[in-house]
Amino acid sequence: MTTIYSAKRIITMNPSQPEATHIAVRDGRILAVGTQEAMQDFKDARHDARFAHDILLPGFVEGHSHALEGALWNYGYLGYFGRTDPDGHYWEGLRSIEAMQQRLKKYAATVDKASPVITWGFDPVYFPGEELNRHVLDAAVSERPVVVFHANLHVLTVNTAMLKLAGIDQVKDTQGIRLGEDGKPDGELQEMAAMHVVFDALGFSIFDLVASTETLQRYARIARHSGITTITDLYNPLSDEGITALETATADTAYPVRMVPAMAALNWSPDEGIARLRDCQHRGSDKLHFGPVKLMTDGSIQGYTARLKWPYYHDGSPNGIWNAPPQQLKDIVHHYHQAGIQLHIHCNGDEAVELMLDAIEEAQELWPRFDHRHTLQHCQIMDHAQLRRASRLGICLNIFANHLYYWGDIHLSRTLGFERCQRLEPLASTRHLNIPLAIHSDAPVTPLGPLFTAWCAVMRHSASGVQLGEQEKLTVPQALETITLGAAYTLRLDHMVGSLEIGKFADITVLEEDPLACEPNHLKDIRVKATVLGGEVHADD
Amino acid sequence: MPTIKCAPIPVTVIGGFLGTGKTTYLNRLIQGGLRPDALIIVNDFGDINIDAALIEYRDDNVMQLSNGCICCTLGGTLAEQLAEALRIRTEPGAIIIEASGVANPARIADIARVSRRLHLAEVVCIIDGSRAQQHAADPLVGDAWRDQVKAADTLRVNRLAPHGTREFEQWLRQFNPHALIQYETEGTPADASLQPPISPSPPGPISHHAAPHGHWHTFSLSGQEKIDKARLATLLEAYQDVLFRAKGFMLVEPSGDIELLQFSGGRLHWQPALHAPKETRLVFIGLSGERFSAFEQAVRLLLKDSL
Numbered sequence: 033m034t035t036i037y038s039a040k041r042i043i044t045m046n047p048s049q050p051e052a053t054h055i056a057v058r059d060g061r062i063l064a065v066g067t068q069e070a071m072q073d074f075k076d077a078r079h080d081a082r083f084a085h086d087i088l089l090p091g092f093v094e095g096h097s098h099a100l101e102g103a104l105w106n107y108g109y110l111g112y113f114g115r116t117d118p119d120g121h122y123w124e125g126l127r128s129i130e131a132m133q134q135r136l137k138k139y140a141a142t143v144d145k146a147s148p149v150i151t152w153g154f155d156p157v158y159f160p161g162e163e164l165n166r167h168v169l170d171a172a173v174s175e176r177p178v179v180v181f182h183a184n185l186h187v188l189t190v191n192t193a194m195l196k197l198a199g200i201d202q203v204k205d206t207q208g209i210r211l212g213e214d215g216k217p218d219g220e221l222q223e224m225a226a227m228h229v230v231f232d233a234l235g236f237s238i239f240d241l242v243a244s245t246e247t248l249q250r251y252a253r254i255a256r257h258s259g260i261t262t263i264t265d266l267y268n269p270l271s272d273e274g275i276t277a278l279e280t281a282t283a284d285t286a287y288p289v290r291m292v293p294a295m296a297a298l299n300w301s302p303d304e305g306i307a308r309l310r311d312c313q314h315r316g317s318d319k320l321h322f323g324p325v326k327l328m329t330d331g332s333i334q335g336y337t338a339r340l341k342w343p344y345y346h347d348g349s350p351n352g353i354w355n356a357p358p359q360q361l362k363d364i365v366h367h368y369h370q371a372g373i374q375l376h377i378h379c380n381g382d383e384a385v386e387l388m389l390d391a392i393e394e395a396q397e398l399w400p401r402f403d404h405r406h407t408l409q410h411c412q413i414m415d416h417a418q419l420r421r422a423s424r425l426g427i428c429l430n431i432f433a434n435h436l437y438y439w440g441d442i443h444l445s446r447t448l449g450f451e452r453c454q455r456l457e458p459l460a461s462t463r464h465l466n467i468p469l470a471i472h473s474d475a476p477v478t479p480l481g482p483l484f485t486a487w488c489a490v491m492r493h494s495a496s497g498v499q500l501g502e503q504e505k506l507t508v509p510q511a512l513e514t515i516t517l518g519a520a521y522t523l524r525l526d527h528m529v530g531s532l533e534i535g536k537f538a539d540i541t542v543l544e545e546d547p548l549a550c551e552p553n554h555l556k557d558i559r560v561k562a563t564v565l566g567g568e569v570h571a572d573d
Numbered sequence: 574m575p576t577i578k579c580a581p582i583p584v585t586v587i588g589g590f591l592g593t594g595k596t597t598y599l600n601r602l603i604q605g606g607l608r609p610d611a612l613i614i615v616n617d618f619g620d621i622n623i624d625a626a627l628i629e630y631r632d633d634n635v636m637q638l639s640n641g642c643i644c645c646t647l648g649g650t651l652a653e654q655l656a657e658a659l660r661i662r663t664e665p666g667a668i669i670i671e672a673s674g675v676a677n678p679a680r681i682a683d684i685a686r687v688s689r690r691l692h693l694a695e696v697v698c699i700i701d702g703s704r705a706q707q708h709a710a711d712p713l714v715g716d717a718w719r720d721q722v723k724a725a726d727t728l729r730v731n732r733l734a735p736h737g738t739r740e741f742e743q744w745l746r747q748f749n750p751h752a753l754i755q756y757e758t759e760g761t762p763a764d765a766s767l768q769p770p771i772s773p774s775p776p777g778p779i780s781h782h783a784a785p786h787g788h789w790h791t792f793s794l795s796g797q798e799k800i801d802k803a804r805l806a807t808l809l810e811a812y813q814d815v816l817f818r819a820k821g822f823m824l825v826e827p828s829g830d831i832e833l834l835q836f837s838g839g840r841l842h843w844q845p846a847l848h849a850p851k852e853t854r855l856v857f858i859g860l861s862g863e864r865f866s867a868f869e870q871a872v873r874l875l876l877k878d879s880l
Binding site for chain 2: 198199200203206208209223224225226227228229231232235236237239240271298299301303339350351353354355356357358359360383387394397398
């Protein structure tokens, strides 16, 4: 059965034929792309004009996000920026503590009376001078335990009832438990200790929920709403339970995205990790692609945990932390490289980038590999010498463009200062050096939304409207490539997805407006009307 | 919701840098006899010196020993792991955590300080005396090293010459003036009387090319010379501590055949080469330094001698 879709414009990302008006689909794959005349050859085809006034693009590829996004939507959202949930409901951003209290109260009324009230997304950097503490939460909900996860997931604030439940309403002299003026814990709990004591009292951890089909379903629904057809879970434990959940979720014919889990390297010794990936190698399907491994080196810049080169943090804060000893991180790179496995490497700070460039260079000297496509992830302030090295070593970059908007103001004033903010997310330079380039959201850190991410890359505006690094802007066509073919390339799937051309999966994103014809500033506001995955149309009801 | 019935579980945190001997210390604790219901959380089972016959059950993250101990590898964050372990297993009688080589033990100790089910027993930091000053000044890891030393109740110093302790202690005190300092000098563990002798632990999966800090150096040889296989093999073996990889084609003495040489992970392998150039082309990769230079010289001499 062949279906021919007509469209106002088809932007293909195929350099040999960048534009078209018709696309023919058969057996889930693209049979032809071209003009109306070119479709005459398919006599028995069914014509479908439902997208006749729309713009078709290759399905968007999100090269770096986490299925945790699907777990967090079990709970109430309290973020500063507006965000859309899996059911398509838009949660307005909360711009004041008062608005946050109202939302909390309203949300608590919807939660079963016997359960604690769990929420997430609060970002204190946007409320300077104001303090979130137990009193603020008590004022909204006092009769039962409340937990507010901060946006970074490393800090939480709880109310008095939760402090009592966890048995820490009276402790003193413990780092990580902030005390109020009365000398008692004021509700803010930082880092591992706090997470432990709260999970312990609640009897479950929010992070356990990733290995569930329900979480994966919810994650896919959010992705589909923003036009994504291929998505990653870029730190999957690949536990037996986790693999089963991936297989079950993606086996559902209605599952609307292709999934690429990358195995969390630090959960395994390299030999065990390699064996585990080998075991998974033949377990994939058209919608489930095992293969890469993910390595975490440092933390985040806004959390002051990224490893920066001299002069470190602009405001003089101490340098960040490694997730494992540098030598061990290098050894892990060598192992997976030697085994022929592709590495995705989280490195936020430029010192972490330097270490990983050294590691890949050494690995290449010892075991030369063409087309390894090792991809540095985030790498937000790579300097030009590092970019040239990356180019020479055949490395791909997946840059965290959304930082420009969400934390640009903070990087400018506190963490990085003026000059480093000129090369924050060095997108144009990466392209000039012909380094394969993708951009990403890192959801749940920032919302899934490739068009928004592309807008960040083009406009480079912070939330307050300051433009950071004009020289590093991408054009709209370049930005569209980074969220389609560019990201597909970093996932080693560019022969299957990322462009609309014969033989590839019929994965299409349908837009109501033309991103190449509109004001670049309007890019983020273009509505996604539907996605097509392997020829199946998924449209909003 | 869990209810509190018994005394808090004592928690011991073992910190210290990669390669300083944390695992050796842990192995010693295990062999010295832990309480049977202890939970041990480690980075990697592979480094732990457990008699295979004692392992009763094992899955991805947990190993149950027939003498009762449970081992658990670190995955996800430690807090998650610990919370999960306490939820799904019988309550352990003690918890021993081997921190990662760059972890700040103070943050881990916080878990025990905060939780009403846990009690912080001790934070031990293992220090490699021969490399401590280098670690403290290392631009990549110096800050993590200082944090580890600062957080400890007990500093256990090994690999230090017996006569150097006084100066070393003075230097070390600037980072932690209060901790108990124990020395383990060459051949005489500080607590030798309390602990059984240790057999050397087998190399972990990554130790065979775990390079200390430094850079790679590579040199290559080419020409028509024939090389004596046995003499080259002796050299490769003698310098395997700085040599990570050697490979290439060589003309073999006296036959003049071409063979492919591969040296990796301390293992040497030869095989006949069929479609290879009729000349020697060898590449050696190792850790730059005097010793590697000496190796290079010796190999070049060998080549000359073969002429």
